[in-house]
Amino acid sequence: MLIPCPWCGDREDIEFKYGGAAQIAYPANPDSADDAAWARYVFFRPNPKGKMAERWVHSAGCRRWFNLVRDTVTHEITPTPAAEERR
Amino acid sequence: MSRLPEGGRIDRSRPIRFTFNGHTYQGCAGDTLASALLANDVRIVARSVTYGRPRGVFSAGSEEPNALVQVGSETMLRATQVELDDGLEAASLNGKGRLTSEPETARFDKIYAHCEVLVVGGGPAGRSAAQSAAQTGDRVILMDEQPLLNSDSDGLPSNVRVLLRTTAFGLYDQNLVLAAERRADGGRLWQIRARQVVLATGAHERPLVFANNDRPGILLAGAVRTYLNRYGVAPGTRGVVFTNNDTTAPLASDLRSAGIAVAAIIDIRREQAIVDTDGDDDGLRAVTLAGGDRIECDLLCVSGGFNPTDHLYSQAQGKLRYDERFACFRPDGKLPNVTVLGAANGEFDFAIQPCWLVPGTNGDWSAHFVDLERDVTVADMQRAVNAGMRSIEHVKRFTTIGTGSDQGKTSGINEVGLVGALTGQPIGGVGTTTYRPPYVPVSFALMAGRNRGDLFDPIRLTSIQPWHVAHGAVFENVGQWKRPWYFPRHDEDMEGAVQRECRAARENVAIMDVSTLGKIDIQGPDAVEFLNRIYTNAFDTLKVGFGRYGLMCKADGMVFDDGVVMHLGPDHWLATTTTGGAAAVLDWMEEWLQTEWPELTVRLTSVTDHWSAVAVVGPQSRDVVHTLFPAIAVDTQSFPFMAIREGETGGIPVRLHRITFSGELAYELWTPSWYGLALWEAVMAAGQPLGITPYGTEAMHVLRAEKGYIICGQETDGTVTPQDLGMGWIVSKKKPFIGQRSHRRGDTRRADRKHLVGLLPVDGEQLLPEGAQLVLDENTSAAVTMIGHVTSSYRSATLGRTFALGMLQRGRERFGTTVYVPLNGHVVAATVTEPIFYDRENVRRDS
Numbered sequence: 001m002l003i004p005c006p007w008c009g010d011r012e013d014i015e016f017k018y019g020g021a022a023q024i025a026y027p028a029n030p031d032s033a034d035d036a037a038w039a040r041y042v043f044f045r046p047n048p049k050g051k052m053a054e055r056w057v058h059s060a061g062c063r064r065w066f067n068l069v070r071d072t073v074t075h076e077i078t079p080t081p082a083a084e085e086r087r
Numbered sequence: 088m089s090r091l092p093e094g095g096r097i098d099r100s101r102p103i104r105f106t107f108n109g110h111t112y113q114g115c116a117g118d119t120l121a122s123a124l125l126a127n128d129v130r131i132v133a134r135s136v137t138y139g140r141p142r143g144v145f146s147a148g149s150e151e152p153n154a155l156v157q158v159g160s161e162t163m164l165r166a167t168q169v170e171l172d173d174g175l176e177a178a179s180l181n182g183k184g185r186l187t188s189e190p191e192t193a194r195f196d197k198i199y200a201h202c203e204v205l206v207v208g209g210g211p212a213g214r215s216a217a218q219s220a221a222q223t224g225d226r227v228i229l230m231d232e233q234p235l236l237n238s239d240s241d242g243l244p245s246n247v248r249v250l251l252r253t254t255a256f257g258l259y260d261q262n263l264v265l266a267a268e269r270r271a272d273g274g275r276l277w278q279i280r281a282r283q284v285v286l287a288t289g290a291h292e293r294p295l296v297f298a299n300n301d302r303p304g305i306l307l308a309g310a311v312r313t314y315l316n317r318y319g320v321a322p323g324t325r326g327v328v329f330t331n332n333d334t335t336a337p338l339a340s341d342l343r344s345a346g347i348a349v350a351a352i353i354d355i356r357r358e359q360a361i362v363d364t365d366g367d368d369d370g371l372r373a374v375t376l377a378g379g380d381r382i383e384c385d386l387l388c389v390s391g392g393f394n395p396t397d398h399l400y401s402q403a404q405g406k407l408r409y410d411e412r413f414a415c416f417r418p419d420g421k422l423p424n425v426t427v428l429g430a431a432n433g434e435f436d437f438a439i440q441p442c443w444l445v446p447g448t449n450g451d452w453s454a455h456f457v458d459l460e461r462d463v464t465v466a467d468m469q470r471a472v473n474a475g476m477r478s479i480e481h482v483k484r485f486t487t488i489g490t491g492s493d494q495g496k497t498s499g500i501n502e503v504g505l506v507g508a509l510t511g512q513p514i515g516g517v518g519t520t521t522y523r524p525p526y527v528p529v530s531f532a533l534m535a536g537r538n539r540g541d542l543f544d545p546i547r548l549t550s551i552q553p554w555h556v557a558h559g560a561v562f563e564n565v566g567q568w569k570r571p572w573y574f575p576r577h578d579e580d581m582e583g584a585v586q587r588e589c590r591a592a593r594e595n596v597a598i599m600d601v602s603t604l605g606k607i608d609i610q611g612p613d614a615v616e617f618l619n620r621i622y623t624n625a626f627d628t629l630k631v632g633f634g635r636y637g638l639m640c641k642a643d644g645m646v647f648d649d650g651v652v653m654h655l656g657p658d659h660w661l662a663t664t665t666t667g668g669a670a671a672v673l674d675w676m677e678e679w680l681q682t683e684w685p686e687l688t689v690r691l692t693s694v695t696d697h698w699s700a701v702a703v704v705g706p707q708s709r710d711v712v713h714t715l716f717p718a719i720a721v722d723t724q725s726f727p728f729m730a731i732r733e734g735e736t737g738g739i740p741v742r743l744h745r746i747t748f749s750g751e752l753a754y755e756l757w758t759p760s761w762y763g764l765a766l767w768e769a770v771m772a773a774g775q776p777l778g779i780t781p782y783g784t785e786a787m788h789v790l791r792a793e794k795g796y797i798i799c800g801q802e803t804d805g806t807v808t809p810q811d812l813g814m815g816w817i818v819s820k821k822k823p824f825i826g827q828r829s830h831r832r833g834d835t836r837r838a839d840r841k842h843l844v845g846l847l848p849v850d851g852e853q854l855l856p857e858g859a860q861l862v863l864d865e866n867t868s869a870a871v872t873m874i875g876h877v878t879s880s881y882r883s884a885t886l887g888r889t890f891a892l893g894m895l896q897r898g899r900e901r902f903g904t905t906v907y908v909p910l911n912g913h914v915v916a917a918t919v920t921e922p923i924f925y926d927r928e929n930v931r932r933d934s
Contacts, residue, residue: 002261002280019678026642026683030828038828042643055682059674065681074404075260 001075005058006066019055021045022067049073090115090126091345095319096235097122105175107156117234120169120177121147121154122318130303130370132156132166136182137462143303143370144322145459147313149232149254149527150291150496152460153301155180160187163492163528170234170252172271182460193273197536202226202248205264205281207255207399209236212429213287214243220285221247228279230255230266232527253277257524258284258399262424267529274533283424288396290415290430291496295329295355295391296465296505298363298447301456303370307497308335308390311342321345323386327374330390331355332439338388350384351376356440361387362448375448392439394500395431401522409515414441416500416519441514443504457505458498460491465505472509482506483520492528495520549602550699550763555781563784566667568603571783581785586884589789591780592749593885596705598770598781601748601755602763605650605669606698607676609660611689618652618660620684621676621825623809623818629654634729634744637662638809638817639672644829646803646812648672651746653731661694665799669695679825699763701770702746704753704790706931707777712743712754714773719743728933739766748787750794750926752934789881792892795845795923802843802878802892808835812843813899813922841875842898845920849905851888853915855880859908861895865916867909877908885925892922 001013027033027041046052052072057065069078097117104113107124114123121144124132131141132154142153147167154166156177162184169177204220206213209231217229221244229247232254243249250268257265262284266277292309294300304323306314308330314320325348328335339349353359353376363375364387373383392414397407400418408419410433417433428434444465447455455465463486471485479502482488488502489495495502499520507514538544547567555562560571561581573584591597609617618626622637629635634653641647648671650663664672673693680689703711713721715736726732732743739762747753758766771779788798797803797812808830809818818830829835848855861875875895882889895901901919908915926932 001259002263017674019682027828030823033828035832038832042829055678057674057678063677065678 002077003056004068004077004079005061005064006079007062007064008058011058011061015058015060016056017059019057019065022053022055051078089128089321089323091315091319091321093319094316096317097319099319103171103173103175105171105173105177107177108179114171116171118171118318119147119167120156120171120175121151121166122314122320123171124154124166125314125322126318126320131368132303133179134181135301135459135462139181140301140462141303141368141370142301142459144306145294145310146292146307146497147310147317148291150493152458152491152493152497155182155184155460155492157185160189160191160193161530162186165493168232168269170269182462191532191539193532195273195276195530195533195536197276197278200228200248200277200279202228202279202281204228204283204285205262205279206230206285206287207264208287208289208429208431209233209249209251210287210289210429212289212431212434213285216285216287216426216428217247218243220283228281230277250277254527255288255399256526256529258286258403258425259524264399265524267525267527267533274530276529276533276536283426284399285426285428286397286400286431287428288399288431290393290395290435292334293391293394293497293500294389295331295361295442295445296455296457296501297329297361297445298451299366299454300364300389301454301459302364302366302387304366304385305364305371305387305389308338308388311386311388312338315341315345321347323347323384325350325384326386326388327361327382327384328352328388328390329361329374330388331442332390332392332437334393334437335388335390342388347386350382355442355445356438360445362445391442391501393430393435394496395427395433396496397427397431398494398522398526400425400427400431401519402524402526407519409513411515413437414439416503441504443501443508457501458486458488458491458495460493461487461489461498463488463498468502468505468509472506477506477510477512479503479506479517479520489520494522494526547603547696549600550760551600551602551701551767554764554767555600558781560781560783565603565784568666570603570666571600571781573783573785574781582882585783585785585789586882588780588782588786589884591778592704592751592782592786592790594706596703596707596711596774596777596779597786598767598774598779599702599704599783599787600700600767601702602699602760603666604695604700605664605666605672606694607662607664607669607673608692608694609662609689610658610692611687612658613687613689614658614660617676617680617684617687617689618662619822619824621679622652623824623826625819625822626652626654626660627822631656632731634731634746636817638814639675640809640824640826640829641805642826642829644808644826644832644835645805646799646807646809647675647805648799649797651729651744653744655731667800669693697760698757699760699766701756701758701763701767702748702753703756703770703774703779704747704749704782705751706934708752708754710777711770711774711779712756715769716741716743723934737765737769739769741766747932748796749790750796750929750932751790752931788879789883792879792881793883793885793890793925795843795892795921797843797892798879802894807841807843807894810835811840811894839896841894841896843878843922844875844893844895844898844901845922845924846877846880846891846893846906846917847920848889848891848908849916849918854882854889855891855908855915855917856910857891859910861893861906861908861917863906865907865914867907867914871909875906883924890924891917895919 002010097115101116112127145153151165151167203225206217206229227247230250230253253268255266268275360377365373407416452465563572575584648668716734742757744755859877860873862871877893880891
């Protein structure tokens with residue numbers, strides 16, 4: 001699979017590490033979260049058949065984390081908008 | 088000899104001697120093992136896997152199901168693909184390969200290439216595709232599994248790179264093609280990224296399914312023409328053709344020109360059929376026709392139609408549809424940036440009457456072979472269908488059709504047709520099984536390439552390594568590092584060496600190479616805020632020139648790694664990590680910095696290899712340090728525990744840290760790696776009058792465990808909180824950190840969690856195995872509940888006995904009680920203690 005690093009361009013997937021689902025922000029105030037809400041942040045992740053926002057890090061390259069949307073069926077990758085680039 | 092007097096693309100002026108099953112034969116340059124065996128009238132090449140039936144050459148390519156041979160260390164080779172080479176020694180296989188225990192001596196490499204157009208298959212369609220693609224000046228690669236192209240490669244433009252003997256075996260995402268190139272001394276694994284892939288892979292002829300259709304002398308019709316015309320070999324003397332299509336039309340004249348009598352042409356389309364064959368140990372002797380006529384022959388040329396070779400296309404999720412006109416599956420729709428051309432695309436021009444099954448004479452289907460390599464018959468398929476299976480995938484798994492090393496190239500579509508015929512489904516509805524890479528068998532040696540032996544994984548060595556080697560260290564692997572395990576003297580065993588090394592550290596002075604510790608340089612105005620968020624304890628109170636032990640958790644509150652963090656200067660810190668955790672900790676820190684805390688200005692750099700580090704340990708370590716650094720005041724008040732000093736000895740710049748991982752008075756001396764060996768030797772020289780003793784990782788483990796110091800990854804396993812370890816003291820309540828909220832979850836606050844405890848076997852000679860389970864009941868004959876496990880276990884010279892650390896449910900409530908450790912056939916009792924066995928008050932550490 002080729003992964004488009006926003007800094008280095010298309011590179012082989014072996015240069016990257018997978019960081020799981022993206023856009024799951026650390027709760028702004030963890031202390032005010034009840035157990036269920038906190039557990040949802042820590043343990044619950046989407047596992048869709050289809051498009052999924054993911055975090056990757058170019059660990060054997062520029063070491064930058066970034067986001068992309070990958071279709072888990074076809075591996076088609078569409079970059080996310082720049083505003084969401086890292087989170 | 089069955090070599091024709093002339094013709095073929097072999098070089099008769101270059102005879103080649105080879106052996107097969109110990110007998111010496113002669114072939115020609117340009118022969119395959121299969122063509123040379125046929126030229127020498129060797130009809131039986133192998134025996135079948137289940138029934139041991141004699142089998143001969145069946146095809147002329149990579150689809151060969153019968154002629155499996157061993158050549159040296161290489162097993163399960165197809166005689167149809169083995170190029171004849173002087174001195175080749177080949178042997179029959181009976182359907183199963185033989186692995187050699189000898190090391191591989193052949194050379195395998197990996198090679199990468201990029202091109203605009205990759206054409207797989209050098210036949211007419213592929214060649215013309217390459218030619219026209221090259222006109223734009225694009226980089227074009229044309230590959231073919233044969234050693235030569237159908238027509239000369241002369242005339243191809245220079246921007247067409249031709250790879251012969253190269254089989255594309257996998258088509259992956261975004262047009263990554265893997266291909267195996269066969270070379271005289273091994274092979275090459277090609278990894279090619281192509282903008283466009285053109286599949287001109289042709290078609291495989293399929294056989295007809297009739298009784299006793301597996302005898303040596305029965306060949307695919309197209310293969311017979313290949314042997315006649317390309318190799319100048321007559322595979323028999325008296326031939327019969329059995330066909331259901333008109334691609335066999337030129338065969339009769341080819342046979343006759345080679346001097347082979349054509350005894351009959353049996354055509355399904357004329358309501359003729361062969362219903363049985365007869366033979367002996369040397370193969371085919373006669374065929375029986377429907378109606379009972381018997382025809383003597385030693386060659387039967389069979390054609391049941393053609394299957395487009397769409398394995399690569401199908402691997403890449405390309406869809407197939409059944410074409411009624413040509414009785415074949417062909418590509419349906421398009422794949423992005425993949426084109427299928429020619430016969431592979433079902434672009435045929437022949438007439439065919441599909442025939443999936445030719446009944447025999449007696450209702451017996453047990454010699455109607457569908458898959459020759461797997462020895463699967465129509466009778467096996469009937470059993471699958473009678474057992475209720477309808478799906479082609481189920482029938483495949485039940486019968487093993489198509490699961491041989493030939494991947495069912497000649498049997499797969501017949502299986503589809505037969506499932507259709509046996510279940511009354513239309514063939515298009517049955518569909519094909521899933522095509523998976525590799526298209527041809529690929530050896531592990533090719534996949535490994537040079538990544539074996541010393542090159543399997545990088546080996547990391549410290550700058551002090553040459554000294555360790557010269558002084559007889561026994562090494563252990565810690566991640567990619569080689570670390571001295573212990574330094575045996577003379578004929579000392581490991582236990583003796585470790586006990587001696589531990590005594591030296593406790594009573595005298597000892598030295599250890601700790602260069603492998605992970606080291607992360609942390610700089611920036613927000614560095615201290617960053618550290619506060621990463622570690623469970625606070626760093627904003629730590630003054631420049633001091634270090635502090637820190638623990639970090641994942642978001643789930645479980646301990647992840649630990650180490651000492653040094654405050655080197657304004658906005659400048661350095662964190663050490665466990666030897667094995669360095670890369671993961673850096674990744675972890677970068678992830679938070681970049682994704683969650685982009686507002687923090689912090690820079691992280693791995694400096695693990697920049698520094699060599701020498702631990703000087705023991706009550707007399709202060710004397711050694713004083714000798715080396717007379718300018719530095721080393722008394723406890725001037726240079727207290729956890730303080731850092733800069734110094735220099737004999738021109739070697741050194742940063743001194745008063746840090747301990749043994750519980751003794753100890754110093755870590757760091758120097759840029761260039762100076763590592765010189766520093767080590769300087770410390771050895773300074774310590775010599777005191778009998779300074781080098782020690783390895785095993786003694787380090789004993790010493791730290793006596794003090795109850797944990798090792799992340801040994802005491803912890805991702806399910807252990809700081810509180811479980813009895814380290815609540817290091818968890819700040821004043822500032823937020825990663826994982827903090829999880830420490831208030833119901834689960835992490837359970838009273839019956841496992842706690843870190845000490846374990847003293849009642850018999851002080853008994854060493855508990857690490858990983859052993861702890862139970863409450865001495866009687867383990869019935870089922871017992873496991874309530875913990877041993878995490879570390881050693882023999883202690885200091886304690887004069889064995890001891891262990893473990894994780895035990897409600898462990899802190901069980902101090903003083905007895906638990907039991909069921910071992911192989913007996914049960915060992917151990918007393919639960921606090922997880923510290925030595926210098927509880929830290930008097931020695933702080934002395």
